[in-house]
Structure formats: structure tokens, C-alpha cells
Amino acid sequence: MKLVNLLSPVFIGFVISFLQQGLAAYWRAEDVVKFMNTSEKIIVYNSTEVSDVFCKVDLTESLHKDKGPLSFNRTIYTTSGKNTTHCLFATVYDETLSVGLCTEARDNTTETLLYQNGNSTCGVFEVAFADSYSGWYEIRLRASSLNSGPSRGCAEYFTQRTQDENQTVYTGCATALPAGL
Template identity: 30%
Template sequence: MVRLVFLCGVLCVLLLTTPSHQHEGQGNRQDIVRFLNTTEKIWTWKSTSTVRTICKVDIKSDINATNIAYTRSILEGRYYWTKKELRGKFFNWNSSMNTISGSYDAVDLATRGGRGAGVEVLHYVSANFKCAVLFILGDGRYPIRPWYDMRVWDSSTQNGPDEDCKRAFENVTIPKERKQSYYRGCPNATAFMK
């Protein structure tokens, strides 16, 4: 029941605060599973969240065609990391997607204890699936304030996101404030994760 109320609230917020969900300039399938299914760390590169996060990283522990489990870590101090164990169920946010194809564009997240932790909707994914722009509907806190994240695979941090991914993020986030989340020191700081 709580989850249903949460999702209804999320839907209302989405309808009131964003234009229709469109996948801009996509030649490849919108597939959040292909973006998340990597052995690499996935870093948040930039975000429009009102909560400033530095060195936010997701490390997948398990994934299959319909579910994912991973640890989300955020650097809170110079050497202190907060961690959240998350479980997600893939689904199609964009109802025009073919559900039979097994391609999903969103994930409904919960903590290990079952508490809702938000919904993440794929807005854009690069052709090589190493960069994505995600529409985030909450993180388990209230009130729900939607935002966008640009996330990249660890192997893309050296040169940064590709130009198409940057453009997709910039286009969808006008006029929101964009905050850098990834810095060169982030990979070194992971040595202090426990």
C-alpha cells in the first residue's frame, strides 16, 4: 500500500514537473539493463539534484533480465563513505515500448529491507551504453523532488562522457543548475570504502 501511494505521488510529480518522456536522437534500443549490466563501477558525472553529492558510485552485485542488486556509495567526508544496498525491478516507464522484447527503460528501487528508494527512468543512453542520462524520481526521502543524473562507466571517466551524452544532459536540464559529482580524486577515495 505504501509503495502504491509512493508511486502515485511520483507519477503526479512527474506529470506536473517535466515534459513528456522522450528518447532524443536514439538509434539504439532504450535499454537500462544494458547500461547497468557492467562489471565496471558506474559514476554519477553530473546531477541537478538539490542535494549535493560527491563521488557517487554504483557497484553491481547481481543482475538478471528483470532485477538488479547493487551498492550505492557516496563520499560524505574526506574518507567516509555512506553505503546503501539497493534492489531494483526493471519495468517500462514509456508505455509505447515493446514489453515482449525484454527491453526496459526504468528501474523501481528499494532498500534491502523493502523501503522504497525511488524510480530511475532512462532518458538517453549512448550507442556504446557507457553513458546515460537518467530521470530520478526520489531517493526514499520526502518531499519527492525529481532530478536528472548523467552517469558513466568507470572506463569513460578518463576522457569524460561523449559529446552526444553531454548534449542530451544539457538539453534536458535547461534551466536547472547542474552540479559536478565526479572528480579526478574519486577513484582514489574508493580505497577508503569499507
């Protein structure tokens, strides 16, 4: 009986370890640094955010390969014509960016890369304000993929995550941005 009592914690530990390894094989953190590491503009193609924004564009300024700080400019085009560009600073945690203005010491949003295609030209992000659990989803494309649109896998993942939510296709980016992107 003592042997059974002694083995129970060992057996339970083994089972938990086995399950964790098995689940890890089916889930992997997306590499947000790989997605952001480009000289191309990154454009929001589709979003569930309800706002007057018709185009968002990110341009990476500096990126540290050790998954440290990242800085980029985000330009937001609105239907009211109040277009803004802000310097943003992000701290990278696995697949998540904690994003804030360069001029402030606090994070404004968390932006989590949920999916990216094989060549990192399309990604699905979940975005939320730092002090809120609710947020929205975005498909982001590198500029070279804007005309062809998101890859099939990227579009399917976005649709699956957002099937019951508002969706706004940011078609305005094609006309708001200069031809040379």
C-alpha cells in the same frame, strides 16, 4: 448512410493505430539492463540534484537478463565526510528502475534511463523519490569513460533537458576513487 456510420469506427481505429506505429518509430525505450550490465563501476558525472554529495558510485552485484530483479551497491561520498555504501535492490520496468534498500520492502526512488550512447558507457537518468513527481537528472558514466567524460550525444541530451536547472559536476569522483577503479 449506414455504410458511412459503420466505417467511421473502423476508420478512426485505423488512424489511431497508424499514428501509434508512426510515433513508436521515433521513440524507443532505453534498455536500462544493457546499461547496468557491467562489472565496471558506474559513476555519476553530473547532476542537477542539490545536496552535499560530491560523488556517487554504483557497482552491480547481480543482474537477471529477463529484466527481473537487480542488486547493486551504491557508495555516496559527501563533503561532510559522511560516506556511505548501501545495498540496493531494483525492479526493472522497461527503462525504469524502482530502487529500494535491500533491507526494506518498499521503493525509495524511480530512476529512468532517458538516453544512452551506442556503447552504453554513458546514460542520462531522471531520478525522483517514489512518492514525488519532482526530481533531478544525472549523467552516469562507466568508470572506463570517467577521464574522457560523457560522449557528445550524452552531454548534449543532458544539457537540453537541464538548461534551466542547477548543475553540479561531480569532479570529486576522480580523487575520491582508487586509481584502479
